[in-house]
Amino acid sequence: MKHEPKPSIQTLGALRESGYRVRSVKDEVRSNLIAALRDGRDPFPGVLGFEQTVIPQIQNAILGRHDFILLGLRGQAKSRVLRLLPGLLDAWIPVVEGSDLNDNPFAPVSKYARDLMEQAGDETPISWLPRAERYGEKLATPDTSIADLIGDIDPIKAAHRKLTYADEEVIHFGIIPRTNRGIFAINELPDLQPRIQVGLLNIMEEQDIQIRGFNIRFPLDLLMVFSANPEDYTNRGSIITPLKDRIDSQIITHYPKSVETGIAITDQEAWQDRDSAVSVEVPHLFREIIEQVAFEARASEYVDQNSGVSARMTRAALENLISAAERRALLAGERETYARASDLWFIEPAVTGKLELVYEGEQEGAQTVAQVLTGRALKATFSRHFPAPDTDRALYQKVLNWFASGGTLNLHHNMALSEYASALDTVDGLRDLVDRIAKPDSPEARATMMELVLEALHQHSMLGKEVAGAARSFVDMMGSMLSGIGSADPDEFDEFDDEL
Known part of the structure; x- marks a missing residue:
């Protein structure tokens, strides 16, 4: 004008x-x-x-x-x-x-x-x-x-x-x-x-x-x-x-009809260029996951569809994701950081505050519903970029075998990049898998994709995950079930998740 x-x-x-x-x-x-x-x-x-x-x-x-x-x-x-x-x-x-x-x-x-x-x-x-x-x-x-x-x-x-x-x-x-x-x-x-x-x-x-x-x-x-x-x-x-x-x-009027349109809207509305000592890079795939959360919520029978799911939810979720990565980098003394799969679980406050639940959703609880929707969004988005683990299991078999033989990966949300990448490198076959499919262009991107693969395998019920505060451990699925140690993660609610 x-x-x-x-x-x-x-x-x-x-x-x-x-x-x-x-x-x-x-x-x-x-x-x-x-x-x-x-x-x-x-x-x-x-x-x-x-x-x-x-x-x-x-x-x-x-x-x-x-x-x-x-x-x-x-x-x-x-x-x-x-x-x-x-x-x-x-x-x-x-x-x-x-x-x-x-x-x-x-x-x-x-x-x-x-x-x-x-x-x-x-x-x-x-x-x-x-x-x-x-x-x-x-x-x-x-x-x-x-x-x-x-x-x-x-x-x-x-x-x-x-x-x-x-x-x-x-x-x-x-x-x-x-x-x-x-x-x-x-x-x-x-x-x-x-x-x-x-x-x-x-x-x-x-x-x-x-x-x-x-x-x-x-x-x-x-x-x-x-x-x-x-x-x-x-x-x-x-x-x-x-x-x-x-x-x-x-x-x-209507909500965005495609994930890409939703990403463009969220990218336009969210506060991302921050006057901060830390530079945070968010992979496009993570932006897809956040937008997919809204699509999952708009299709969920546990969410009141007459109320809708505001586009403000994805804006707040992206801002929370960036804040989680920013905080981690500040604690680790890093000037640059890459968003990680663990950061995705910090979008929960943005999701719970924007959903109106029906009776069944209220019975499960807002936090559980938010976790399930985030897990399902991660699972759906991963399958658009990687071969689906449930149909291409052989591609992931080397990684699964490492856990089946007793391997356990312990991660902490506040890990510095060097420690984080070293821990992920201990999983046999994981780095080669990511390099072959995702072709990361930096060590930070590689480490992020490696954890995302493990999180996706967990969402496909192929790996177990145990969570205690900011610490989490990926373990063999069968071993996790036999140990009797519960997880606060969405897959603990498999029946509920399937109904969604």
């Missing part, structure tokens, strides 16, 4: 002489969208995954001069899309200076502006309103009132100035009329009480407002947009039918 300097015109007469033509908000955004499409500019930069679905429908609604609603589960970029709409407004518009309603100098609606223009004529002062100040937004809550949105009589002002309640000068305007000649968004529309939604009907149908039944009407120029969760999820309320009927277009 290129910067345009503020116009220098300061009076109504100069504005009239300039030939300036006022357009309605809907005509304005329509015209600017047409120009953007012709020039090949993206009117919704940074919105990924909607290019062939949601964005064309929004553009159609704008071209049709529609008020519209975005309907979708949480974390589907609804608010982000709405907040990009001001980019389709003109850079500056003239308003009568001092007006609460952003009065059009050629067609004022407030008594203040009409009186000022009657007194000053062509010398009426004009100010210029930037596009950023022409967007208003309200998060709907059950306690939102008509006074908040539209306005109310101010009895103190009426008494002080000796005015009747029918005089428009005693009105304290709400946020909607103060956004006149702009775009107004209401998020979570169903949370508005039905009687408050009724108050919006006149705005949607007649583009005007009425205050407390007094015969005072203000024609407004607005583009009204909304967001909402599906009604079967939002138990606090629903959109009343007359209001729904007045919203011209209902547009359904």
Whole structure:
């Protein structure tokens, strides 16, 4: 969006002489969208995954001069899309200076502006309103009132100035009329009480407002947009039918349809470039695993699918993964580090805080469900990049034989790289396997892939794993079962995992 300097015109007469033509908000955004499409500019930069679905429908609604609603589960970029709409407004518009309603100098609606223009004529002062100040937004809550949105009589002002309640000068305007000649968004529309939604009907149908039944009407120029969760999820309320009927277009949003799109969104949103003494490198495969956790959750019968699984989960998970690696490097006195498979289990707080579980999931516990989903994501992602252990067992047999002959690998999350790599090198055949399939380009990448192979074998129930705090041991599966030593890892819940 290129910067345009503020116009220098300061009076109504100069504005009239300039030939300036006022357009309605809907005509304005329509015209600017047409120009953007012709020039090949993206009117919704940074919105990924909607290019062939949601964005064309929004553009159609704008071209049709529609008020519209975005309907979708949480974390589907609804608010982000709405907040990009001001980019389709003109850079500056003239308003009568001092007006609460952003009065059009050629067609004022407030008594203040009409009186000022009657007194000053062509010398009426004009100010210029930037596009950023022409967007208003309200998060709907059950306690939102008509006074908040539209306005109310101010009895103190009426008494002080000796005015009747029918005089428009005693009105304290709400946020909607103060956004006149702009775009107004209401998020979570169903949370508005039905009687408050009724108050919006006149705005949607007649583009005007009425205050407390007094015969005072203000024609407004607005583009009204909304967001909402599906009604079967939002138990606090629903959109009343007359209001729904007045919203011209209902547009359904969705989660990323592919892992790669999800990765791009998470990469865009997560805080990764940190002002830190440690540089953390996260392999692309680990980014896939994190995104796959969300896909697993969105398909799990233990997660409330009416609630959804927000894209914010993967953002927080990636940040936790980086933080775990960063902390480990700081403790080890290292300036650079590579994310490890053990870091993946530190994303649990990001997962448990973002899932709404159904009864069966609550019975298992949020931590168990998070561990299972992470394990299943690791297993699915590994099988996309490595031969599947359950069908290509021979490829992993040398590694499995080392454990079957009594070998045990003890690792600690806070191990320095040299100690970590040396421990992994003791597993016969593991390094050769990784070099042949993954072809790592550094010692750090090699060590990370070596542990990932062991973790994947564990998720395929071919190796046992025992966990005690930050320490973990990989052992032969049969030996682990016979020892009777339990593990806090997801595969302890095999039956639960299979049901997922």
